[in-house]
Amino acid sequence: MKSRKLLMIPGPIEFESEVLQCMAIPTPSHVDPDFIDTFSNSLKLMKEVFQCPSGQAFIVAGTGTLAMDMAAANLIEAGDKALVISTGYFGLRYAEILKRYGAEVDILEAELGDIVSMERIEQQLKFKSYKLLTFTHVDTSTAVLNDAKSIGTLGKKHKVLTVLDGVCSVAAEEIKQEEWDIDVVLTASQKAVGVPPGLALLVASQNAIKAFEQRTSPVANYYGDWTNWLPVMKAYEDRKASYFGTPAVNLVIALEKSLQLIVKEGLDNRFNRHQRAGKAIRAAIEALGLGMLSKNEQVSANALSAPLYPSQMDPATFLQTVNQEGIILAGGLLPELKNNYFRIGHMGSVNKSDLLATIGAIETALMNNGYSHELGIGTAQILKHF
Template sequence: MKGRKLLMIPGPIEFEPDVLHAMSIATTSHVAPNFIEVFGNSLELMRTVWKSPKGQPFIVAGTGTLAMDMAAANLIEQEDNVLVISSGYFGKRFNDILERYGANTTILEAPIGEVVSLETIEKELKSKQYKALTITHVDTSTGILVDPKPIAQLAKKYNTISILDGVCSVAGEVINQDEWELDIVLTASQKAIGVPPGLALLMASEKAMKVWKNRKTPVPNYYADWSNWLPIMKAYEERRPSYFGTPAVNLIVALETSLKIICKEGIDKRVKRHQDLAKAFRAAIASLNLEILPKSTALAANTLSAVYYPKDIDGALLSAKMIEADVIIAGGLLPEIKATYFRVGHMGSVSANDLMAVLGALERALIVLGHPLEPGKGLQVFQNKLLKDN
């Protein structure tokens, strides 16, 4: 026995040993030369992972919600029209944040398990001038994957800022920020980036920075204001000491460690690994007579899976059986249906062995609870799919 359980939720995830070791080193000064080098290198590595050589990176102590808050606070002013494209819980959260800053929001919500069509989005963009639109790349509550590229193209066509919530996608799904002309791509450290919770990470395009500089009113959030943070980012990247608020020193050391691991693997290769494992896992889930929440596999994220409980199984009992087998999964999050499904995270340093452990525990739990299936079926399908695709 390892003495701990396998954490397979959609964040925090299982972290690389080198990342955890970086968290444990003696904390240095935030203006020490060695830390300035780490911070500056982290900013540069972010551009590689985001595929945004022209972007302005921000690393700030906080959560993914803070990154969303920073985008809204700096780019939105009172009475600005903003279009929110929602595929779950976190689309609605972005709507709430935007309204807090006085935006006139219009929310386009997809039916559960679906995405908003491009035709619907374009029709709305034609109806009036929108300053910005938001896209949830992968909604952690539903496991729905949205293709940001054509939406970003529509945003450009209608002179609208595009803001991508990449909390559950950056470093796990295909993102080409500069090529797709996405203005903001934001995330949090504890997902596919592979660092314990505590960092809000954001990349802003040249256009987004220009919109911020030309705003008519002060940013109504002191901590989130880029006026305070931009000089810090520039100083660290130029390897100079600077101060606004004390950075999360050990988390940033861990961030550099993880970004180096990501770049050594190669971002394209890393994304393909996520895709291959997710396809095999979905095939295994289907073989167990289980249904995923997305209406089609084309809409299913590669960083997590949302799976409906069998109708004859008590979800709480299933989760308890999984914990007994030393595997932790997440329950549902979408309020309307939260008791009907569970979620499995498969991002970051996730391996085939991790997902085989999940499937083994899941099979045993289902059998014990009376769900009809052939023992070993899911594991066999998972293995065969991986072998076929590689």
């Protein structure tokens, strides 16, 4: 009997064994020749996964919020105008980050479970001139998927820098950073990139680097200042050692391994696999008679889902019962609705067996807590899609 439970939350996720093995090796020096090669290759692979061959990759010890912070700190000066497209908790977080650096922030907030229409975004861009536009590709609080390609097109048309918060989308949802004219794509290691928590990952376009170089005031964040990090990244790209802060050595080694696995799978294959997983989970939830927080299929993320509880279901008891079945799910994140929905992460190395076990545990928990449904109707949908 396995004592370990299956982690099906929106991060940290289940990690490949080869990646975890990298965490267990003796830690080498950050100037060891082999590690320098590893760091260099990781930067190269990041640009391949983000699909931005001309971009500048950054690997920094920290969280996804640090990656958000770095983009804001380096591209915003006091008085700059920024537009935030919010589809949930993390869109509003980005507005707060931007304000810390003196930005004048406008927020276009979507109706719960939906996205802001491209017409509404363009209308705002015509109404006011902005330096920066940020949006969350997949908001972890709502499981809503934004139209990144269309927003990138609008950014280029209106000459505004675009920042894609891809913490819950990079390596799960399709992103073609360079082709879609997105200036910064950022993420964290513990989501679909498939590495334990601790790395802030970011790729900046040449347009974003140029905007940074044209600043007239110092970056108001010492640790996140690209002035400190650019020489380090460029040195490692050239297979030379450099120092500003000690890198998270084992995490970088694990990152290289995970990125190699992602590239080996093939980006299109990986995106298709996540699409099938997302559709399978949504079909299973619908078969069970539950609603979803996302309004429709078009705006539903493939990396995670946010089903609604049945009426009269106690959230804590439901999640505890699922846990007893060997599956860990996440509760709701939006403060005002946290007792109305739960979240299932299905990204990275997730497979059919994981999905079957998860839906099976949900079915059992629903039945044990008084919800009537045909046993097996949800798991049948997983089998149908896989």
